[in-house]
Amino acid sequence: MSQTSQRPEQVPQNDHDPAEATTPGPDTGSTATDSTETGGQESDSADSPAKPGPGQPRPARSWEAVRHLLVRLHFYAGVLVAPFLLVAALTGLAYTFTPQLDQLLYGDQLRVERVGDAPRPLAEQIAAARAAHPEGTTASVITPPGPEDTTRVVLAVPELGDKQRTVFVDPYTAEVRGELTTWYGSTPLTTWLDDLHRNLNLGETGRLYSEVAASWLWVAVAGGLVLWIGRSRGQRAKSARGVLLPDRGARGVRRTRGWHAATGVWLALGLLFLSATGLTWSNYAGERFGRLLDAVNGNAPALNTALPGAEAPAEDHSEHAGHGGSGGATADADPAGFDTALAAARDAGLGGTVVVTPAADAASAWTVAQNDNVWPVHYDRVAVDISDGEITSRTRWADHPALNKLSKLGVQGHMGVLFGVVNQIVLAVIALGLTAVIVWGYRMWWQRRPTRADRTAPVGRAPERGAWRRLPLPVLVLGIPAVAALGWALPVLGVTLAGFLVVDAVVGAVRRHRTA
Known part of the structure; x- marks a missing residue:
């Protein structure tokens, strides 16, 4: 309910609870001199200096100051970070539905007109693709994910930089269905929406924007949960219903806050998941996470692509987080080698869609990597000597360290592909819910504005400052090093804080x- 400059709604004093929130939104929070719940009329001391004047006793330390500090932190996180x-x-909501959008825009390239009895050899399909597009070299071939999908012949073209030209071939007729400029297997639309969401x-x-959002999201969620669940006034906070459901009998800012907080509680787990997974592939925090993986030996096992008797061992690190990357050879590979490598991989048990990548040089083997991102995932990889069709090395998904598995699965879940359509729906609900929570947060900020004739403002004041001076000593002793450590692990969070x-x-x- 919108608040106007008319007479404010009267609320019984014993039903007045703090203005905490659960997830991002500029709720002014509770203070030692909290304002009324409706007309937004606030005490002049709501943002008054906390530092004692001459002759005044220093405020006593209390655990209530922790609450006040969290309220102010949550408020500023909502006001300043909520736009990010x-x-x-x-943008994440738009990206969630890229599989359906790709089919709508690029269906002619991605799908076959009629499912045949058996696919043609890869060599024949590659020859058709190269006849239509002789530029560049054959970087990899991606087998069809399903019987109605096309084969993707990926070409490395120097003028495209880090992008590739992907030629789509009907596996049953070897007819070229079209071509697209792709980025690690992603269509132009998916690439554009991916970049829009990331940077x-x-x-x-532009990546700083997304890292600011991911770094502060968990802070706002965790702080809001503590404030909402730990309310000290009112009986509703003591019941599960009071935490999970808004009070429908409330009006004004209390009603808005109830919807803001209760919705945040329901979304909290998903928001924390998105924050954590987003940080693992962010710019600065992601680099810290990479150091952690190195320190605990948590990286994926490298595939040894050196052929027997080669002078220098080689290791294949061509995987790309979340997109299933493709490598490339310096000279165009023999199309027949793709069939040899694929047959060896199939005999070794690599089913589903795979990426076949030619050898980087004469001393290296070809690689075949599973690329099934839907649960249960399949990410086994083999190195193949195409001269005799022998497997020279293999890495299994089961052998990946636990931390690497969690990171990989988390990224796939973040991108909405791990559980198919269900994953997409869940992410869409979280995105819409977060949007509503933010809007409610700003609405509360507006509802708490002063509306007295002698003192008006467009929005409510911030909660009181200076709560840190009243924090118990144990909180200061433990909290300052903890905040410093967080600032190192999450540099963008530390700098913005x-x-x-x-x-x-x-x-x-x-x-x-001015007051003086």
Whole structure:
């Protein structure tokens, strides 16, 4: 219910509870001098300086100060970070349905007109693709995921940079169905939406937006949960219904806050999952995560692609997180070698869709990698000596370290492919729910604005500052090193938090000067 400048709704004093929230949104929170629940009329001390004046006793330390500090942190996370989260939610929602959008836009290339009895040899399909597109070299071949899908012949073309030209061939007739400029197997639309979600199509600089969102999302969620579940006033907080469902009898800002918080509780697990998985492949926090994998030997086992008797051992690291990358040879490979490598891999038990990549040089083997991303996933890889069709090396998904498995599966779940359509629906619900929570948060900020004739404002004031001066000593002793460690592990979180503190200190100093 929108609040106007008319007479504010009267709320019984014993039904007044703090204005906490569960997930991102600029709720002003509870303070030692909390405002009324409806008209937004706030006490002048809601953002008053907490530093005691001359002759005044220093405020006593109490655990309630922890709550006040969380409220202020949650408020600023909502006000300043929620726009980044809103963009991430909306772009992620669009990306979620790329499989359906790809079929709608590129169905002629991705699907066959009629399913035949048996596919033609890969050599014949590659020859048809190369006849239509002789440019570049054959980087890899991706077998059809299903009987109604086309074979993808991926060409490495120098002028395309890190992108490839993918030729789509009917596996039953060897007819070329078309070509697209792809990025690690992704269509142009999927690539564009992926970049929009990751970096707003602004390159490496734009990646800061998504890392800010991922770094602060878990902070806002965890802080909001603590505040909402730990409410000290009112009986609703003591029951599961009071935590999971909004109070339909409430009005004004309390009603908005109920929907904001209860929806956040339902979304909390999914939001924490998206934050964690997003951070693993972010720019700065992702680099820290890579160091952790190196330190605990948690990386995927490397496939040894050196042929027997080769002078220098080779290891294949051509996997690309989340997209199933393709390598490339310096000279065009013999099309017949693809059939030899595929037959050897099939005999070794590699079923489903696979990526066949020619050898990088004469001393290296060909690689065949499973690329089944839907649960149960299949990511076995083999190195094949095509001179005799022998398997020279193999890595199994079962042998991947647990941390690597969790990271890989988390990325697939984040992208909406791990559980198929169900995964897409869940992500869409989370994105829409997060959007609603953010909108409710800003609505609360507006509902709490002062509306008295002698003092008006477009939005409500921030919760009181200076709560850290009243924190118990154990919290300070343990909390400061913990925050420093988090700032190192999540550099973007650390830098933005430091920026918030500096701005807040400057604003507080200016207001104290004006008051004096």
